Amino acid sequence: MREPRGGRSDCFISGGGTLSPELAELFAGRGLPIFEGYELTETAPVVSVNPPEAPQSGTISPPLENVEVTLDDARLDEAALGEGSATAEEEEETTTTAETTDTAGTADSTERGELLVRGPNVSNGYWNQPEATERAFTDHDWFRTGDLIERRPDGYLVYWDRLKQLLVLSTGKNVAPEPIEGRFATSRRVDQCMVVGNDRRFIGALIVPNFSALRNWAAEEGIDLPADRAAICRDERAREWVREEVKRVNEDLASHERIKRFELVSIEWTRENDLLTHSMKKRHNLRSRLDDHIERSTTANRRRWPDRPSPPRESVARTGTPATRPVVPTRLRLPSARQ
Numbered sequence: 001m002r003e004p005r006g007g008r009s010d011c012f013i014s015g016g017g018t019l020s021p022e023l024a025e026l027f028a029g030r031g032l033p034i035f036e037g038y039e040l041t042e043t044a045p046v047v048s049v050n051p052p053e054a055p056q057s058g059t060i061s062p063p064l065e066n067v068e069v070t071l072d073d074a075r076l077d078e079a080a081l082g083e084g085s086a087t088a089e090e091e092e093e094t095t096t097t098a099e100t101t102d103t104a105g106t107a108d109s110t111e112r113g114e115l116l117v118r119g120p121n122v123s124n125g126y127w128n129q130p131e132a133t134e135r136a137f138t139d140h141d142w143f144r145t146g147d148l149i150e151r152r153p154d155g156y157l158v159y160w161d162r163l164k165q166l167l168v169l170s171t172g173k174n175v176a177p178e179p180i181e182g183r184f185a186t187s188r189r190v191d192q193c194m195v196v197g198n199d200r201r202f203i204g205a206l207i208v209p210n211f212s213a214l215r216n217w218a219a220e221e222g223i224d225l226p227a228d229r230a231a232i233c234r235d236e237r238a239r240e241w242v243r244e245e246v247k248r249v250n251e252d253l254a255s256h257e258r259i260k261r262f263e264l265v266s267i268e269w270t271r272e273n274d275l276l277t278h279s280m281k282k283r284h285n286l287r288s289r290l291d292d293h294i295e296r297s298t299t300a301n302r303r304r305w306p307d308r309p310s311p312p313r314e315s316v317a318r319t320g321t322p323a324t325r326p327v328v329p330t331r332l333r334l335p336s337a338r339q
Contacts, residue, residue: 001032013049015039017281018159018178020185021058028057036060038159042136042143043067044121048157059156060149066120070142071113071151075163076174114163115149116142148176167198173256175203180249180257188213189245192269194282195259196294202260204297206290208268209233209242217241233264263293 002009012027015037027034037049038060047069050061063069122143125133136144148160161176168174177195180203184190192208211229218225218237225232232238242264250258269275275286287294 001027001030011035011052013037015046015049018182019057020182022183022186024057026186028055038115038147038157040117040145042123043117043119044123046121047115047117056154056156059152059158061157062155063117063157064119064121068118069157070116071111071149072116072138072142072144073111073113075114076112076148110153111151112148112160115145115147115157117145118142167195167203169197169203169256170199170201171256175257180205180253180259183249183252184245187245187249189242192265194286194290196287197298200298202298203257204294205246205259205262206265206293206297207242207246207262208265209238214238214241229266233266239264261297261299263297265290265293 009032011032012034013036014024014034019034019036024034024036033052033055035050035052035055036057036059038047039045040047046064047067048061048063050056050059055061116138118141125136138144146163148163148166150158150160152158161178165177166174167177175195175197180195181193184193184207187210189210190207191210194206195203196206197203209232211232214232215225217223223237225235225238242262246259246262267273267275269282269286271277275289276282
């Protein structure tokens, strides 16, 4: 891996987007570590980067020595009230159909909120844009990054998503889609994934399968798949092949973060078809182009949850609702301007 890059590369620095922990560990195992960091143009640009002597994959490390950071949870505490709070029936359905283990339900000392930054590297503001500058800073000159960050007990920071990208479920739960999508980064079965579910009871996903790997698998298994990609996406054998990968990703997620339903999409998202930006981020028109798929991936029959077998009617017994954490709806609000 080093020779094509000149033969003298000792490491890489990643900061343009979320780096999958699995991908980082893959490169590290081959002797070419990738140290993830965090940067913004307004912070000139580095805020943090993993130290080579103590890297932690899946984190953006503690901040640099002369950079101050703090987390503001004010924009999370009021995130979803009034945006479709769940009825008692919906809450019961969500909890009774979820897996019994909820990793988010365990108590820990981690903090989570919007990352605020202060230091000599932070810009004084936007040129000739006083109103934008007022919105970007708090009364005490902290710069608002607009990013949802978690601080672990060891001081390492974990990037979750842009606050404006958070999905707010009708149950009041907030879900960051980017970490879930990132879990498919090393998948041989999934090429692209978009997590959806805003104002819905559960998380769904739009998935572009790896058609080449899918056809190879079908040939090895003696399965005759349709030639047309759209027809392949409707084939239940292809869906089952992808479903196994979705189950793998779901294993380490909290119950409200798990993908309960997905739709296969035959069109790849590229810059050429205007579904990705030049920096390879999803464009807003991707949602409008795939609106029907989104609707199907986030709508379920109340009597049967998607992609889960129904038990025999005679074996069903009402045992009461399992113990879960109380649902506390929250609503996002805009940051206040400096006075």
